[in-house]
Amino acid sequence: MLEGRNTNFDAIVRMSGQPAQRIRFALDELGKRRLIGSAGENYTLYTSALDLLALKHYADRDYAMALGKLIAKGKESDVYEVLSPKSELFALKLFRLGRTSFRDVKRKRSTSTFDSISWVTSNYKAARHEFAALQMLRKLTENVPTAVDRDRHTVLLHELPGVRLSQRPELEDPEEILSSILQTAREAYMVAKMINGDLSEYNILTDGRRAWLIDWPQWVGPTHPNAGELLRRDVFTVLRFFVRAYGVKVDDERALKYVRGEVDSLKVRRGRSSTRGSG
Ligand SMILES: Nc1ncnc2c1ncn2[C@@H]1O[C@H](COP(=O)(O)OP(=O)(O)OP(=O)(O)O)[C@@H](O)[C@H]1O
Protein backbone atom coordinates (compact mmCIF):
# COMPACT_ATOMS: atom_id res chain seq x y z
CA MET A 1 0.00 0.00 0.00
CA LEU A 2 1.32 3.46 -0.78
CA GLU A 3 2.17 5.63 2.20
CA GLY A 4 -0.08 8.65 2.46
CA ARG A 5 -2.07 7.76 -0.65
CA ASN A 6 -5.32 5.99 -1.17
CA THR A 7 -4.54 2.75 -2.91
CA ASN A 8 -7.10 0.84 -4.89
CA PHE A 9 -7.69 -2.83 -4.12
CA ASP A 10 -6.65 -3.97 -7.61
CA ALA A 11 -3.42 -1.98 -7.34
CA ILE A 12 -2.62 -3.58 -3.97
CA VAL A 13 -3.16 -7.04 -5.46
CA ARG A 14 -0.91 -6.16 -8.40
CA MET A 15 1.86 -4.73 -6.21
CA SER A 16 1.79 -7.65 -3.79
CA GLY A 17 1.75 -10.41 -6.40
CA GLN A 18 -0.54 -12.36 -4.05
CA PRO A 19 -3.95 -13.90 -4.79
CA ALA A 20 -6.83 -11.40 -4.45
CA GLN A 21 -8.58 -13.53 -1.87
CA ARG A 22 -5.56 -13.51 0.39
CA ILE A 23 -5.20 -9.75 0.10
CA ARG A 24 -8.90 -9.28 0.92
CA PHE A 25 -8.39 -11.32 4.09
CA ALA A 26 -5.24 -9.40 5.07
CA LEU A 27 -6.94 -6.03 4.52
CA ASP A 28 -9.89 -7.10 6.67
CA GLU A 29 -7.52 -8.11 9.45
CA LEU A 30 -5.57 -4.84 9.24
CA GLY A 31 -8.87 -2.94 9.29
CA LYS A 32 -9.99 -4.76 12.45
CA ARG A 33 -6.73 -3.72 14.11
CA ARG A 34 -7.33 -0.11 13.01
CA LEU A 35 -4.11 -0.01 11.04
CA ILE A 36 -5.79 0.90 7.78
CA GLY A 37 -8.91 2.70 6.71
CA SER A 38 -11.03 2.20 3.64
CA ALA A 39 -13.51 4.07 1.53
CA GLY A 40 -15.08 1.61 -0.88
CA GLU A 41 -12.26 -0.18 -2.64
CA ASN A 42 -9.66 2.43 -1.66
CA TYR A 43 -7.39 1.80 1.30
CA THR A 44 -5.08 4.01 3.27
CA LEU A 45 -2.52 3.35 6.02
CA TYR A 46 -3.17 4.98 9.37
CA THR A 47 -0.45 6.52 11.51
CA SER A 48 -0.45 3.43 13.73
CA ALA A 49 0.56 1.31 10.72
CA LEU A 50 3.37 3.72 9.86
CA ASP A 51 4.53 3.53 13.50
CA LEU A 52 4.68 -0.26 13.25
CA LEU A 53 6.55 -0.15 9.94
CA ALA A 54 9.11 2.19 11.51
CA LEU A 55 9.49 -0.10 14.51
CA LYS A 56 10.03 -3.01 12.15
CA HIS A 57 12.73 -0.99 10.39
CA TYR A 58 14.58 -0.48 13.69
CA ALA A 59 14.04 -4.08 14.80
CA ASP A 60 15.41 -5.37 11.47
CA ARG A 61 18.53 -3.27 12.02
CA ASP A 62 18.99 -4.55 15.56
CA TYR A 63 18.33 -1.18 17.16
CA ALA A 64 15.06 -2.17 18.76
CA MET A 65 14.09 -5.21 20.74
CA ALA A 66 11.41 -3.80 23.01
CA LEU A 67 9.31 -0.68 23.15
CA GLY A 68 9.41 0.93 26.59
CA LYS A 69 7.56 3.72 28.32
CA LEU A 70 6.22 6.89 26.76
CA ILE A 71 8.86 9.47 27.73
CA ALA A 72 6.90 12.47 26.53
CA LYS A 73 3.81 13.31 24.56
CA GLY A 74 4.07 16.71 22.97
CA LYS A 75 2.09 18.72 20.47
CA GLU A 76 4.38 17.68 17.69
CA SER A 77 5.70 14.28 18.67
CA ASP A 78 5.49 11.25 20.92
CA VAL A 79 8.80 10.07 22.37
CA TYR A 80 9.14 6.45 23.51
CA GLU A 81 11.97 4.63 25.19
CA VAL A 82 13.35 1.78 23.09
CA LEU A 83 15.61 -1.02 24.27
CA SER A 84 18.16 -2.51 21.88
CA PRO A 85 19.39 -6.13 21.91
CA LYS A 86 22.68 -4.75 23.28
CA SER A 87 20.76 -3.19 26.19
CA GLU A 88 21.23 0.34 24.88
CA LEU A 89 18.43 2.80 25.58
CA PHE A 90 17.17 4.92 22.73
CA ALA A 91 14.56 7.63 22.50
CA LEU A 92 12.26 7.07 19.53
CA LYS A 93 10.69 10.31 18.38
CA LEU A 94 7.53 9.81 16.31
CA PHE A 95 6.44 13.02 14.63
CA ARG A 96 2.78 13.96 15.03
CA LEU A 97 2.58 17.28 13.18
CA GLY A 98 -1.03 18.16 12.55
CA ARG A 99 -2.12 15.51 15.03
CA THR A 100 -5.46 17.16 15.76
CA SER A 101 -6.53 17.77 12.21
CA PHE A 102 -5.50 14.27 11.16
CA ARG A 103 -7.59 12.81 14.00
CA ASP A 104 -10.55 14.74 12.68
CA VAL A 105 -10.02 13.20 9.30
CA LYS A 106 -10.05 9.75 10.88
CA ARG A 107 -13.10 10.49 12.99
CA LYS A 108 -15.08 11.42 9.91
CA ARG A 109 -14.00 8.06 8.46
CA SER A 110 -12.78 9.82 5.41
CA THR A 111 -9.59 8.72 3.71
CA SER A 112 -9.01 12.07 2.13
CA THR A 113 -6.00 11.72 -0.14
CA PHE A 114 -4.93 15.31 0.37
CA ASP A 115 -4.83 15.11 4.16
CA SER A 116 -2.87 11.92 4.45
CA ILE A 117 -0.42 12.95 1.72
CA SER A 118 0.22 16.22 3.49
CA TRP A 119 0.54 14.40 6.83
CA VAL A 120 3.12 12.02 5.38
CA THR A 121 4.96 14.81 3.59
CA SER A 122 5.25 17.11 6.59
CA ASN A 123 6.07 14.44 9.17
CA TYR A 124 8.57 12.58 6.97
CA LYS A 125 10.19 15.89 6.15
CA ALA A 126 10.43 16.86 9.84
CA ALA A 127 12.15 13.56 10.62
CA ARG A 128 14.61 13.95 7.72
CA HIS A 129 15.29 17.55 8.68
CA GLU A 130 15.93 16.77 12.35
CA PHE A 131 18.09 13.74 11.54
CA ALA A 132 20.26 15.72 9.12
CA ALA A 133 20.58 18.56 11.64
CA LEU A 134 21.66 16.29 14.47
CA GLN A 135 24.16 14.49 12.30
CA MET A 136 25.76 17.78 11.36
CA LEU A 137 25.67 19.20 14.88
CA ARG A 138 27.00 16.12 16.52
CA LYS A 139 30.24 16.53 14.57
CA LEU A 140 30.73 19.88 16.32
CA THR A 141 29.46 19.30 19.82
CA GLU A 142 28.48 16.66 22.32
CA ASN A 143 25.72 18.90 23.66
CA VAL A 144 23.05 17.61 21.26
CA PRO A 145 21.51 14.12 21.10
CA THR A 146 23.14 11.49 18.91
CA ALA A 147 20.82 10.51 16.07
CA VAL A 148 21.29 6.84 15.30
CA ASP A 149 18.88 6.26 12.43
CA ARG A 150 15.65 7.51 10.90
CA ASP A 151 12.70 5.95 9.17
CA ARG A 152 9.51 7.46 7.77
CA HIS A 153 8.16 9.97 10.33
CA THR A 154 10.56 8.93 13.09
CA VAL A 155 14.09 9.46 14.35
CA LEU A 156 15.98 7.21 16.73
CA LEU A 157 18.17 9.05 19.25
CA HIS A 158 20.39 7.95 22.08
CA GLU A 159 18.41 8.47 25.24
CA LEU A 160 19.78 11.35 27.28
CA PRO A 161 19.79 11.41 31.05
CA GLY A 162 18.18 14.18 33.06
CA VAL A 163 15.13 16.37 32.85
CA ARG A 164 13.94 19.42 30.99
CA LEU A 165 15.53 22.63 32.19
CA SER A 166 11.98 24.00 32.62
CA GLN A 167 11.69 21.80 35.70
CA ARG A 168 14.37 23.98 37.28
CA PRO A 169 16.54 21.18 38.61
CA GLU A 170 19.48 21.94 40.85
CA LEU A 171 22.49 22.76 38.68
CA GLU A 172 26.05 22.19 39.83
CA ASP A 173 27.19 25.41 38.18
CA PRO A 174 24.40 27.43 36.53
CA GLU A 175 26.82 29.97 35.00
CA GLU A 176 28.81 27.19 33.40
CA ILE A 177 25.65 25.54 32.04
CA LEU A 178 24.40 28.81 30.58
CA SER A 179 27.81 29.39 28.99
CA SER A 180 27.80 25.93 27.49
CA ILE A 181 24.27 26.42 26.07
CA LEU A 182 25.30 29.69 24.44
CA GLN A 183 28.51 28.15 23.20
CA THR A 184 26.56 25.31 21.58
CA ALA A 185 24.20 27.81 19.94
CA ARG A 186 27.29 29.73 18.74
CA GLU A 187 28.92 26.63 17.23
CA ALA A 188 25.65 25.67 15.57
CA TYR A 189 25.33 29.16 14.11
CA MET A 190 28.92 29.86 13.15
CA VAL A 191 30.06 26.45 11.94
CA ALA A 192 26.94 24.48 10.98
CA LYS A 193 25.05 27.67 9.99
CA MET A 194 22.03 26.53 11.96
CA ILE A 195 19.57 28.36 14.19
CA ASN A 196 17.35 26.13 16.32
CA GLY A 197 14.37 28.48 16.02
CA ASP A 198 12.53 26.99 19.01
CA LEU A 199 15.16 27.11 21.74
CA SER A 200 13.82 27.42 25.26
CA GLU A 201 14.00 25.77 28.69
CA TYR A 202 11.60 23.13 27.30
CA ASN A 203 14.04 22.08 24.59
CA ILE A 204 17.08 21.76 26.81
CA LEU A 205 17.74 18.64 28.86
CA THR A 206 20.13 18.62 31.79
CA ASP A 207 21.50 16.19 34.36
CA GLY A 208 22.68 19.06 36.55
CA ARG A 209 26.21 19.03 35.18
CA ARG A 210 25.69 19.21 31.42
CA ALA A 211 23.01 20.47 29.09
CA TRP A 212 21.85 19.16 25.71
CA LEU A 213 20.01 21.21 23.11
CA ILE A 214 17.26 19.01 21.65
CA ASP A 215 14.40 19.40 19.15
CA TRP A 216 15.82 20.64 15.85
CA PRO A 217 13.26 19.85 13.10
CA GLN A 218 12.38 23.52 12.60
CA TRP A 219 15.98 24.78 12.31
CA VAL A 220 16.74 27.44 9.72
CA GLY A 221 19.91 28.76 8.12
CA PRO A 222 21.27 32.30 8.42
CA THR A 223 19.81 33.31 5.05
CA HIS A 224 16.24 32.52 6.14
CA PRO A 225 14.15 35.73 6.04
CA ASN A 226 13.48 35.52 9.82
CA ALA A 227 16.93 34.25 10.79
CA GLY A 228 17.92 37.36 12.75
CA GLU A 229 14.68 37.44 14.69
CA LEU A 230 14.71 33.70 15.42
CA LEU A 231 18.29 33.75 16.70
CA ARG A 232 17.51 36.73 18.91
CA ARG A 233 14.43 34.98 20.30
CA ASP A 234 16.34 31.75 20.94
CA VAL A 235 19.08 33.56 22.86
CA PHE A 236 16.82 35.93 24.81
CA THR A 237 14.42 33.13 25.82
CA VAL A 238 17.28 31.20 27.41
CA LEU A 239 18.70 34.32 29.07
CA ARG A 240 15.34 35.32 30.55
CA PHE A 241 14.90 31.82 31.94
CA PHE A 242 18.33 31.82 33.61
CA VAL A 243 17.64 35.13 35.31
CA ARG A 244 14.23 33.93 36.55
CA ALA A 245 15.23 30.43 37.62
CA TYR A 246 18.86 30.74 38.69
CA GLY A 247 19.56 34.45 39.09
CA VAL A 248 22.28 34.23 36.44
CA LYS A 249 22.61 37.24 34.20
CA VAL A 250 24.38 38.00 30.95
CA ASP A 251 24.12 41.19 28.96
CA ASP A 252 21.53 40.40 26.26
CA GLU A 253 23.18 42.15 23.36
CA ARG A 254 26.60 40.84 24.28
CA ALA A 255 25.26 37.25 24.41
CA LEU A 256 23.69 37.70 20.99
CA LYS A 257 26.97 39.04 19.60
CA TYR A 258 28.77 36.09 21.18
CA VAL A 259 26.44 33.59 19.50
CA ARG A 260 26.82 35.43 16.18
CA GLY A 261 30.61 35.28 16.55
CA GLU A 262 31.02 39.05 16.77
CA VAL A 263 32.74 38.85 20.20
CA ASP A 264 34.73 35.94 21.58
CA SER A 265 33.78 35.92 25.24
CA LEU A 266 30.79 36.18 27.54
CA LYS A 267 30.54 37.88 30.88
CA VAL A 268 28.28 35.75 33.02
CA ARG A 269 27.20 37.27 36.34
CA ARG A 270 25.58 35.66 39.35
CA GLY A 271 22.65 37.80 40.47
CA ARG A 272 21.75 35.95 43.67
CA SER A 273 23.39 33.24 45.69
CA SER A 274 20.95 30.35 45.23
CA THR A 275 21.84 27.67 42.67
CA ARG A 276 18.30 26.43 42.72
CA GLY A 277 15.24 27.63 40.89
CA SER A 278 12.69 29.33 43.07
CA GLY A 279 9.66 27.94 41.22
N1 LIG B 1 17.23 11.99 23.20
C1 LIG B 1 16.33 12.09 24.18
N2 LIG B 1 16.54 11.49 25.37
C2 LIG B 1 15.64 11.57 26.38
N3 LIG B 1 14.49 12.25 26.29
C3 LIG B 1 14.21 12.88 25.13
C4 LIG B 1 15.11 12.84 24.02
N4 LIG B 1 14.57 13.56 23.01
C5 LIG B 1 13.40 14.02 23.47
N5 LIG B 1 13.16 13.62 24.73
C6 LIG B 1 11.98 13.93 25.57
O1 LIG B 1 10.87 14.12 24.74
C7 LIG B 1 10.37 15.46 24.87
C8 LIG B 1 9.88 15.96 23.53
O2 LIG B 1 10.96 15.96 22.61
P1 LIG B 1 11.13 17.15 21.59
O3 LIG B 1 11.20 18.44 22.30
O4 LIG B 1 12.26 16.79 20.69
O5 LIG B 1 9.77 17.03 20.76
P2 LIG B 1 8.56 18.07 20.56
O6 LIG B 1 7.78 17.59 19.43
O7 LIG B 1 9.06 19.46 20.53
O8 LIG B 1 7.71 17.90 21.84
P3 LIG B 1 6.92 19.13 22.52
O9 LIG B 1 5.74 19.38 21.64
O10 LIG B 1 6.60 18.57 23.88
O11 LIG B 1 7.88 20.29 22.58
C9 LIG B 1 11.54 16.23 25.45
O12 LIG B 1 11.13 17.36 26.18
C10 LIG B 1 12.19 15.22 26.35
O13 LIG B 1 11.49 15.12 27.57
Ligand SMILES: [Mg+2]
Ligand atom coordinates in the same frame (compact mmCIF):
# COMPACT_ATOMS: atom_id res chain seq x y z
MG1 LIG C 1 10.20 20.26 22.22
